[in-house]
Amino acid sequence: MSSESINPIVSYSKADPELGPITSQVHVDNVHVTSILSHKDITINVDHMVDNDEAMVLAMGYKQEFDREFSLWSIFAVSFSVLGLLPSIAACFDYQQLVIGMSPIPWLLAVFFVTSVAYSLAEIASAFPVSTGTPYAVSQLAPPKYKAYLTWLTCWANWLCQITGMPSVNYSGACMMLALRTYCQPDYVPTNGQIYGLTTAINVTHGFIASLPTLWAARINSLGTIVNILFLVIVFIMILAGNDRVAMYDGSIPKFNPNSIAWSLENQTDFPQGIAMLMSFLGVIWAMSGYDSPFHLAEETTHANIAAPKAIVLTSTVGGVIGFIFMIAISYTLVDIDLIAADPEGLGQPFVSYLTQIMKKDMVIAATAFTIVSSYFMGESCLLAASRVTWAYSRDGLFPGSKWWKIVSPLTKTPIIAVWVNVVLGQLFLLLMFAGDTAIGAIFSVGGIAGFVSFTMPTLLKITYARNTFQPGPWNLGRLSTPIGAVSCAFVLVMIPILCFPYTTGSDLNAQSMNWTAVVFFGPLLMASIWFVVDAHKWYVGPKSNIDESDITYGDTPDVIDGREKDESLEYSDEKK
Numbered sequence: 001m002s003s004e005s006i007n008p009i010v011s012y013s014k015a016d017p018e019l020g021p022i023t024s025q026v027h028v029d030n031v032h033v034t035s036i037l038s039h040k041d042i043t044i045n046v047d048h049m050v051d052n053d054e055a056m057v058l059a060m061g062y063k064q065e066f067d068r069e070f071s072l073w074s075i076f077a078v079s080f081s082v083l084g085l086l087p088s089i090a091a092c093f094d095y096q097q098l099v100i101g102m103s104p105i106p107w108l109l110a111v112f113f114v115t116s117v118a119y120s121l122a123e124i125a126s127a128f129p130v131s132t133g134t135p136y137a138v139s140q141l142a143p144p145k146y147k148a149y150l151t152w153l154t155c156w157a158n159w160l161c162q163i164t165g166m167p168s169v170n171y172s173g174a175c176m177m178l179a180l181r182t183y184c185q186p187d188y189v190p191t192n193g194q195i196y197g198l199t200t201a202i203n204v205t206h207g208f209i210a211s212l213p214t215l216w217a218a219r220i221n222s223l224g225t226i227v228n229i230l231f232l233v234i235v236f237i238m239i240l241a242g243n244d245r246v247a248m249y250d251g252s253i254p255k256f257n258p259n260s261i262a263w264s265l266e267n268q269t270d271f272p273q274g275i276a277m278l279m280s281f282l283g284v285i286w287a288m289s290g291y292d293s294p295f296h297l298a299e300e301t302t303h304a305n306i307a308a309p310k311a312i313v314l315t316s317t318v319g320g321v322i323g324f325i326f327m328i329a330i331s332y333t334l335v336d337i338d339l340i341a342a343d344p345e346g347l348g349q350p351f352v353s354y355l356t357q358i359m360k361k362d363m364v365i366a367a368t369a370f371t372i373v374s375s376y377f378m379g380e381s382c383l384l385a386a387s388r389v390t391w392a393y394s395r396d397g398l399f400p401g402s403k404w405w406k407i408v409s410p411l412t413k414t415p416i417i418a419v420w421v422n423v424v425l426g427q428l429f430l431l432l433m434f435a436g437d438t439a440i441g442a443i444f445s446v447g448g449i450a451g452f453v454s455f456t457m458p459t460l461l462k463i464t465y466a467r468n469t470f471q472p473g474p475w476n477l478g479r480l481s482t483p484i485g486a487v488s489c490a491f492v493l494v495m496i497p498i499l500c501f502p503y504t505t506g507s508d509l510n511a512q513s514m515n516w517t518a519v520v521f522f523g524p525l526l527m528a529s530i531w532f533v534v535d536a537h538k539w540y541v542g543p544k545s546n547i548d549e550s551d552i553t554y555g556d557t558p559d560v561i562d563g564r565e566k567d568e569s570l571e572y573s574d575e576k577k
Contacts, residue, residue: 024050031059033305034127034140034471036543041555044547057299060130061545062395065408066300069215072307075294077218077225079315082290082385084169084378085323086232089287089330090371091172093350095444096283098341099503100276101266102257102334104327109277110284111320113491117452118291118316120459120488122309123481125295126473128458129304131392132543133295134158137458139542141466149532150457151542155398156528158454160521162296162389164443165289165382166206167199167426171433171440173375174198179349180368183356189346192433199430206380207423210387211409211416214300217384224377231370232322239329242363253335262331268341270505278498285448285495287323291315292455293385296392309475333358386422391415396543438514445499445517452492459485 026044028037037044037059044058054064070078100106121134128137135158139151177198178190209220246255256262269276294311298304334340335357340350347353351371355364394405409416433440462470463485477484502515532540 023048026050026055026058028059031056032471032473033059033129035059036061036139036545043553045551045553053302053304056129056305058547060128060136061543061547062130062299063546064299065413067214067413068300068302069213069218070297070301070307072301072303072310074218074222075297075301075307076311076314077222078297078381078384079290079293079311080319081221081224081228081377081381082165082293083288083315083319084228084290084374084381085287085319085326086228086235086371087169087173087176087375087378089283089323089326090176090349090351091169091375092283092287092444093340093354094283094441095286096280097330097334097337097354098350099268099283100273100280101264101268102261102331102337103263103265104324104331105263105265106277106280107284107324107327110281111288111324113487114285114288115316115320116484117455117459117488117491118288118312119477120462120481120485121292121295121455122312123472123476124458124462125298125312126305126309126475127471129298129308129473131296131299131388132396133292133389133392134454134458135393135396136543138461141458141461141470143465148537148541149529150461152398152528152532152536152540153525154454154457155393155396156525157450157457159389159393159398159450160524161289161447161450161454162382162386163422163425164429164447164450165386166203166379166422167429168286168443168447169375169379169382170199170202170206170426171195171430171443173372173379174202176349176352176368176372176375179347179352180365180372182347183345183352183361183364183368186345190348196430196433200427202376202379203383203423203426206383207419209380210383210419211412211414213412214414217414221377221381221384224381227377228374231374232326235367235370236326236329238363238367239333239358242360242367243333243358244360244363245333245335245358248358248360249335256332257334262328266337268337269503271501275498275501278495279501279503281495282445282448282499284323285452285499286444288316288319289447289451290382290385291319292451293381296385296388300388305473306475309473330354383419383422383426387415387419390421391418394418395546397540432520439516442516442520445515446521449496449499449517449521452495456489456492460489463489 024046026046028035028042028044029039033056046058050058053068057064096106124134124137128140130136135151135155138154139147142150174195178195182188182190210217243255245253265273265277267273267276269279271279291312294301294308298308301307334354339357340353343353345353345356352364352368355367359367391406393399394402399405405418405421406415407417408414429443432443463482467482472481500515500518
């Protein structure tokens with residue numbers, strides 16, 4: 001055996017009369033990771049053979065409870081499905097084109113900053129490859145005095161991001177289904193009750209899929225990614241090749257808009273154009289959300305400290321480029337943005353209204369159907385990621401009822417209770433639709449703000465308080481870590497208040513047109529903060545190990561590894577796995 005094959009993480013020993021039939025020992029301080037068990041000279045004794053993936057999660061302070069059935073492709077499949085570019089672009093017409101016009105410029109600008117946030121998050125995911133995600137990183141990077149509160153706040157922010165994902169996606173998908181019926185049957189007008197019922201049916205089917213064994217869920221999400229990519233390409237081709245504007249408008253307009261129109265900005269708000277531009281970033285932020293999903297699937301992924309960050313980077317980069325190309329296609333074919341805003345056909349879906357301006361009826365039906373199918377897979381991926389977050393936070397005792405929510409089914413090896421908790425919460429969020437379009441629209445804004453707060457909290461700490469102590473993982477940004485992190489934090493600081501702005505001002509602003517994001521997001525965070533001050537500070541300390549104390553020994557790092565003497569000069573590197 002060469003020295004390179006020696007594993008400094010795990011050693012194997014014979015049965016000990018006091019400790020029982022130990023077959024593996026994980027030496028936490030030999031693992032290239034900062035964790036809640038680090039720097040305590042801890043050895044974890046395990047009664048089975050341990051590979052490096054399990055050794056990593058044990059060193060982070062947790063038992064390996066899931067099967068590691070996800071690969072780099074599988075978690076990329078989940079995150080790209082959560083991204084769901086085609087249904088996301090369709091759902092966000094209200095928040096981009098109907099704010100600043102048809103130009104792709106807002107997408108190009110926003111995606112640059114969104115990608116910087118994603119790259120910083122990827123570096124964090126490599127350093128802390130555990131399903132708890134950013135709160136775990138915050139607990140290790142924050143000043144000791146504020147560690148518990150900042151971790152608590154990050155947990156609640158990220159959880160709000162996760163639990164609003166599925167209901168917002170499925171609400172949009174249900175609206176698109178019913179808009180298609182209205183397009184085919186003009187006298188049909190869907191009620192809120194019908195939209196709620198259809199969205200509920202979609203949520204329930206997603207609940208059953210997310211409860212399946214990990215391998216099945218991974219395969220379904222891989223299928224969803226293939227479908228999303230395929231349908232995205234098909235609809236893109238339909239928009240360009242199936243564009244029938246010349247015939248539909250009797251030759252009064254060309255097949256494609258000239259550059260002066262395609263790249264023009266048209267402020268649809270009461271704010272100055274610069275502010276309107278920033279407000280339109282919500283469409284990009286929401287459409288590009290989901291790149292954090294690999295982080296929350298880390299404990300189900302092989303070589304997570306490399307696969308998870310790579311999947312995050314791939315999702316944000318590939319998604320950003322493809323989305324920009326798609327936006328160019330829209331800008332060169334869209335006929336009348338004001339007519340889409342007026343919605344004379346009563347479709348209630350701007351994207352479908354856009355398709356009716358450039359395509360014949362059969363093509364509109366086909367393109368909308370492809371978008372609906374993509375939306376279905378997107379919603380399922382959102383629930384899968386959200387359920388893992390709920391499970392991980394329950395493992396740390398964050399919620400009332402955590403002892404039930406953290407249960408992993410022995411049959412499927414998945415957190416079934418956490419799945420259905422998310423389904424129920426999604427149903428409660430959907431009740432906002434009965435308060436009007438602006439109220440239900442708040443769950444889109446909340447997802448953007450909540451995600452940003454959670455994603456950038458560890459980045460902010462990494463470049464400030466922990467700038468000299470942060471220990472990067474095998475995937476890192478090197479010298480660009482601080483500059484990219486600074487850009488990410490500055491962008492989020494600007495966008496948080498912007499995403500709370502209403503689209504009207506003065507006498508036009510009323511309860512119906514008010515942006516309720518501040519209430520829906522900051523209200524729960526305020527209540528969580530009050531709870532922490534009044535009670536939770538007494539018992540919540542952040543992530544806590546679920547490894548049995550009887551399996552932990554202190555100051556007992558053996559001198560023999562894999563049957564050979566320990567090589568003191570050997571340092572852990574991921575290539576030696």
